[in-house]
């Protein structure tokens with residue numbers, strides 16, 4: 001409903017007068033609340049969709065191509081888009097987005113506007129069309145189809161010149177005309193500058209902020225696909241969540257400021273992650289994250305496919321925090337999703353069903369609130385009916401009828417009329433007394449809270465503060481099977497032991513005497529020092545019984561004082577106990593010499609290569625030598641690492657018999673990709689006691 005500006009001013013002044021609260025001056029008047037468009041609302045209800053990154057990068061083992069790759073490299077031997085889409089469907093996805101063109105400019109469809117596409121590939125003798133096969137698979141399985149079209153194009157000669165905008169529009173028109181309904185189009189924001197740009201040399205071409213004709217692109221989408229939302233670009237419909245790790249902020253508004261204000265923000269990514277309480281536009285977020293570290297398939301990441309615990313965490317921190325989850329799969333060189341990835345997705349779906357498949361609120365429950373007229377609407381099965389408070393706060397009470405155990409609370413605001421809740425908490429009744437169960441800030445389209453199980457007869461949801469009378473359309477309660485994540489134990493060179501856990505609600509117990517930890521063991525609440533040989537065991541507990549697997553780390557003698565010869569840094573990354581940090585040798589010297597300060601009996605070496613996403617300095621072979629004074633060296637062992645380039649996991653190198661030494665040298669004469677440096681995640685030296 002539109003109202004005149006005079007009346008609006010009167011309403012704002014009246015509300016200020018009534019509330020007497022100055023901060024309310026920034027709160028939009030009720031009629032002004034940004035609300036989702038029909039398209040945004042339909043999109044939000046999809047909740048979880050999939051991404052597919054598949055292109056020339058799959059064949060060159062890269063994440064960002066240069067644009068000079070030969071189209072002939074694209075040659076999937078068993079391309080099967082039906083397999084991709086079926087896996088997505090079975091995993092509960094409602095739509096799938098395919099990278100039709102990534103930054104390198106190679107097109108998965110036979111574009112009439114470039115030669116840099118499938119028509120010049122070996123695959124199907126240049127007669128194939130991946131976008132066509134993908135669109136047909138989506139139709140067959142009833143999933144919505146989305147397409148990713150990278151504005152940055154490292155191949156096109158016009159890139160960086162105004163003419164490129166027309167090329168982009170031609171491609172957009174092709175994609176939006178020939179393949180049926182498209183529900184989402186992805187304009188990626190990346191621009192690394194580098195590229196081939198159709199010339200014979202690689203050079204940089206970054207572009208000014210106003211280079212692309214965003215409005216022209218939007219007009220084409222609106223005209224050709226009126227039901228399509230647009231990600232990125234000038235952000236007309238949906239926004240990026242601000243990270244690629246898979247989490248939305250705990251406080252998460254679907255409202256944002258205008259582009260101008262956003263562009264001026266210093267901490268833009270944090271703002272995208274939380275949104276703005278007083279935002280003036282409805283711009284919900286999309287959380288894009290890959291099942292693997294990279295977006296494209298790399299055999300070297302086969303051991304890094306996310307665990308079910310990690311995927312569950314991502315779900316609760318995206319969908320469960322008012323965002324939409326866009327989960328990426330990476331088909332391999334054959335053109336199929338790798339068996340491990342699909343199996344993991346199925347386990348994840350199974351776990352999701354176990355967690356949230358059975359709402360405990362049934363016909364035996366009764367509900368109360370101060371507005372009892374509409375209370376039942378929060379508990380029916382319909383999103384469009386809702387409970388509304390009279391004030392900017394209020395409560396809803398659930399009586400289960402019998403003592404009931406639960407550990408998940410799901411809430412939905414009726415966002416077609418705007419997002420309003422700023423703060424809420426839930427209480428449970430124990431021995432006639434209300435106790436706090438969990439606290440939260442925003443709710444939005446969907447909020448799911450996890451907590452340690454409680455057995456109670458009553459729960460009460462209290463909206464503590466809201467921008468306007470809150471409207472709650474869904475409340476659901478679940479008792480998810482407990483799934484405590486196995487902790488990780490690390491020790492640095494100073495002997496400080498840290499126990500890490502991705503578990504957000506569990507407690508960690510540990511031992512240092514070799515016994516298995518239980519709830520009577522020491523509780524871990526801060527790092528502790530235990531230098532010298534020690535076995536640390538740790539387990540996470542959720543509630544009294546649910547226990548994770550036991551994490552075990554056996555630490556050897558103290559590394560205190562150990563030095564890397566020629567490197568003065570203390571706690572160098574190869575001894576810091578943290579696999580995520582890497583020590584690199586100087587260029588041209590792929591090796592490391594370690595001074596153990598005093599002679600020790602060495603039984604072998606464990607070598608962990610660089611674990612970072614864009615790893616380098618991976619040795620294909622090794623030679624280990626020892627020396628008492630660091631002058632005369634004796635080789636103890638040499639050999640090749642098998643498959644280390646594709647599978648860069650911990651490599652164990654035992655010695656035939658223990659050797660006494662003070663200095664130890666680890667070298668490689670052949671490093672992957674012909675590099676002349678060595679990257680070491682961790683170097684463990686097994687010492688005889």
Ligand code: FUL
Pocket residue numbers: 063188189190288295
């Ligand atoms: C990023 C791109 O640069 C990545 O390659 C990937 O496509 C991801 C989804 O977006 O910004």
